[in-house]
Amino acid sequence: MTSPNPPAAAKPSLAQRISGERIVLALAAPVLAILLSVAICSVLLATSGKNPFDAWNVMITFVSGSDHQVLILNRTTTYYLAAAAAAFGFRMNLFNIGVEGQYKVAALFAAFVGTQVDLPSFLQIPLLLITAMLVGGLYASIAGLLKVYRGVSEVISTIMLNSIATAIVGVLLVPGIFAPKVSGTSNSIQTSPVSESSHFFSFTTNGGQLWGFLVIAIAVGVIFQLTLTRTRFGFDLRATGRSETAATASGVNVKKMIVISMVVSGAIAGLIGLPELLQNSFYYGQTFQQNLGFLGISIALLGRNSPIGIAFAALLFAFLDAAGSVLPLPANGEFPFEIVDVMKGTIVICVVVAYELVRRYGLVRQQKRVGAQLAAQAAAATETKEVSA
Amino acid sequence: MRRSMKLAAVVLSGSLGMASLAACGAKSNDNSSSSGSAAASGGAGGLKVGMAYDIGGRGDQSFNDSAARGLDKAKADLGVQVTEAEAKQGEAEADKETRLKNLVDGGYKTIVAVGFVYQQAVNKVAKDNPDVKFAIIDSNDKDQPSNVTSLLFAEQEGSYLAGVAAANKSKAHHIGFIGGVQSELIKKFEAGYKAGAKSVDPNIVIETTYLTTPPDFTGFASPDKGKEAAQGQLDKGADVIYSAAGSSGNGAIEAVANAKKLAIGVDSDQASQPALAKYKDAILTSMVKNVDNAVYSYIQSVKQGQSPTGIKLFDLKADGVSLATTGGKIDDIQDKLKAAADAIKSGATTIPTAPAQ
Numbered sequence: 001m002t003s004p005n006p007p008a009a010a011k012p013s014l015a016q017r018i019s020g021e022r023i024v025l026a027l028a029a030p031v032l033a034i035l036l037s038v039a040i041c042s043v044l045l046a047t048s049g050k051n052p053f054d055a056w057n058v059m060i061t062f063v064s065g066s067d068h069q070v071l072i073l074n075r076t077t078t079y080y081l082a083a084a085a086a087a088f089g090f091r092m093n094l095f096n097i098g099v100e101g102q103y104k105v106a107a108l109f110a111a112f113v114g115t116q117v118d119l120p121s122f123l124q125i126p127l128l129l130i131t132a133m134l135v136g137g138l139y140a141s142i143a144g145l146l147k148v149y150r151g152v153s154e155v156i157s158t159i160m161l162n163s164i165a166t167a168i169v170g171v172l173l174v175p176g177i178f179a180p181k182v183s184g185t186s187n188s189i190q191t192s193p194v195s196e197s198s199h200f201f202s203f204t205t206n207g208g209q210l211w212g213f214l215v216i217a218i219a220v221g222v223i224f225q226l227t228l229t230r231t232r233f234g235f236d237l238r239a240t241g242r243s244e245t246a247a248t249a250s251g252v253n254v255k256k257m258i259v260i261s262m263v264v265s266g267a268i269a270g271l272i273g274l275p276e277l278l279q280n281s282f283y284y285g286q287t288f289q290q291n292l293g294f295l296g297i298s299i300a301l302l303g304r305n306s307p308i309g310i311a312f313a314a315l316l317f318a319f320l321d322a323a324g325s326v327l328p329l330p331a332n333g334e335f336p337f338e339i340v341d342v343m344k345g346t347i348v349i350c351v352v353v354a355y356e357l358v359r360r361y362g363l364v365r366q367q368k369r370v371g372a373q374l375a376a377q378a379a380a381a382t383e384t385k386e387v388s389a
Numbered sequence: 390m391r392r393s394m395k396l397a398a399v400v401l402s403g404s405l406g407m408a409s410l411a412a413c414g415a416k417s418n419d420n421s422s423s424s425g426s427a428a429a430s431g432g433a434g435g436l437k438v439g440m441a442y443d444i445g446g447r448g449d450q451s452f453n454d455s456a457a458r459g460l461d462k463a464k465a466d467l468g469v470q471v472t473e474a475e476a477k478q479g480e481a482e483a484d485k486e487t488r489l490k491n492l493v494d495g496g497y498k499t500i501v502a503v504g505f506v507y508q509q510a511v512n513k514v515a516k517d518n519p520d521v522k523f524a525i526i527d528s529n530d531k532d533q534p535s536n537v538t539s540l541l542f543a544e545q546e547g548s549y550l551a552g553v554a555a556a557n558k559s560k561a562h563h564i565g566f567i568g569g570v571q572s573e574l575i576k577k578f579e580a581g582y583k584a585g586a587k588s589v590d591p592n593i594v595i596e597t598t599y600l601t602t603p604p605d606f607t608g609f610a611s612p613d614k615g616k617e618a619a620q621g622q623l624d625k626g627a628d629v630i631y632s633a634a635g636s637s638g639n640g641a642i643e644a645v646a647n648a649k650k651l652a653i654g655v656d657s658d659q660a661s662q663p664a665l666a667k668y669k670d671a672i673l674t675s676m677v678k679n680v681d682n683a684v685y686s687y688i689q690s691v692k693q694g695q696s697p698t699g700i701k702l703f704d705l706k707a708d709g710v711s712l713a714t715t716g717g718k719i720d721d722i723q724d725k726l727k728a729a730a731d732a733i734k735s736g737a738t739t740i741p742t743a744p745a746q
Binding site for chain 2 (some may be wrong): 071075104166170173187189276280286287290291321326329330331
């Protein structure tokens with residue numbers, strides 16, 4: 001497995017940064033991965049006796065409906081937050097696998113606070129956001145502290161904490177504690193609906209309600225980028241991520257950095273469940289969506305942990321999932337929806353391979369260019385020598 | 390302008406661009422909403438029934454398959470047109486709504502949602518489509534719209550009989566219960582089973598294992614977990630194991646069959662399921678939840694032009710739950726079972742719906 005951090009590169013000037021070659025190289029890997037994955041899935045569909053082009057057609061025409069576009073964007077909001085949470089840890093070389101558990105616990109507590117407190121919206125919404133981030137951050141801090149003081153790998157501890165999170169939900173989400181004693185629904189347990197003032201605003205479009213939480217997701221992305229590139233903390237974080245020993249030598253308090261990054265990652269994770277909670281279902285129930293944390297990890301990997309990269313990756317995954325949900329319908333040709341999971345999986349695998357291939361290709365090109373320059377210099381030097389001789 | 394500001398600008402304008410894009414396209418279902426009204430009146434074969442399955446779908450040998458049988462029967466006997474869609478693990482709430490909406494948009498004006506996970510999606514889609522009739526199995530919500538009918542079952546009554554059968558057949562006076570997910574629904578199975586077993590043998594030892602706790606619902610579709618749990622109970626000495634765990638029960642039945650002990654199936658008559666044919670000698674009976682009858686009678690009433698609403702309870706009296714007799718393994722205790730069933734029907738025995746703490 002390659003390191004989740006892109007290889008260190010000298011900071012080039014603005015002109016170099018936007019040069020055509022750099023852009024082509026940066027886009028080459030994801031495009032290559034998607035093409036490869038489409039090819040693999042086409043072969044799979046064809047061998048199962050289905051026409052792959054019909055499937056792609058169904059998925060592409062899906063996007064043309066404005067209500068579907070809203071569906072995709074709403075989903076992107078959730079996916080983006082999940083990916084940002086994972087990516088923040090990755091930038092620091094911390095594998096926060098525990099996003100899954102952090103968002104569940106955070107959403108549960110946010111839902112509970114939302115049912116108990118009924119302040120005016122301008123206080124209530126920030127209160128819920130802070131509750132979720134606090135709970136997510138605190139839950140993640142357990143793994144951070146264990147790593148710093150006991151040397152426990154955060155991969156192991158966060159995986160354990162995911163199971164514990166499920167248990168916490170199981171213990172708390174029972175009638176009389178977080179769920180009302182007398183429930184309106186049979187067979188499924190859920191908190192009471194959050195108060196009216198907790199409802200987040202949404203944009204009314206032709207295609208339905210576009211979640212206002214998109215704004216929060218964008219804000220998270222912008223703050224993420226600014227923190228990384230424009231603050232001392234961001235510099236320390238990237239430095240620690242690339243080499244812990246070097247960072248320590250240059251005076252970075254690595255232990256503090258680990259705990260803080262873990263908490264920030266957990267705090268972002270705390271937001272993942274909120275769009276659904278405050279915009280759609282308004283309660284936390286046993287059927288609250290699972291696996292967003294793991295999905296976030298894939299998206300972060302695809303987006304190379306960059307706030308812009310994961311935006312595109314989240315959009316792609318949201319499109320695949322939303323369009324994939326209509327594939328099995330008889331009217332659309334009864335394609336197995338598993339093909340979408342296969343596609344997501346192959347994209348992630350292919351992208352890791354493709355990044356490595358593109359990186360090597362870039363290196364070879366660079367070496368050739370440098371070699372050519374050196375050869376030219378050497379040739380010039382011998383010429384002058386010959387002249388002087 | 391600093392680079393980071395530019396970046397922020399790009400992200401913002403990009404997302405706003407997408408948002409405005411979303412606002413201008415045509416809505417995908419604009420043209421289909423008019424086509425369905427003819428189907429609702431239900432001419433000969435005109436009734437179109439859509440079914441949305443829970444996780445596992447057709448082929449789980451259990452709960453979903455029972456609903457599928459009801460649908461198949463309606464298709465054969467009533468000549469209705471049918472279509473099916475299935476839930477996947479870890480899907481978003483929006484996926485359930487989309488699934489139901491797609492069925493509505495396809496002109497299916499009678500929709501059966503299999504499983505309580507659909508409650509919220511059904512509420513929402515039913516409210517937006519008052520001319521479509523919805524049935525939801527295993528769930529009801531006091532706020533559900535009037536075009537939704539809840540099809541509920543008295544699982545605790547059937548499970549009580551299963552408990553009576555298990556206690557009568559256990560040589561070790563030690564039986565087991567495996568629940569798929571520790572949800573309210575499955576607790577009803579547990580409560581009935583334990584009450585039934587204790588009514589025969591107050592000192593019987595009962596092992597209880599739940600495969601997962603909510604919000605983790607994988608316990609309904611993990612035969613490997615079922616097998617492991619059953620093995621654990623067998624090792625402790627249980628010799629009759631009742632599993633209420635969807636397709637996870639297949640694993641439990643396999644483990645029990647390999648140990649030459651007895652298993653009690655659930656939801657469908659599992660001894661007659663082709664996929665479980667090689668273990669049928671180990672299947673004592675099955676607590677059959679006649680989801681198929683419920684689905685069929687619901688479709689029939691819609692076909693006859695009625696507008697069902699509210700709660701339809703399928704209990705022992707209404708033949709909503711029963712014990713399967715395939716294999717003849719409970720024929721010898723039929724009189725005891727009948728006595729227990731009569732006591733339930735007459736109201737002499739009341740069965741708890743939640744296990745004692």
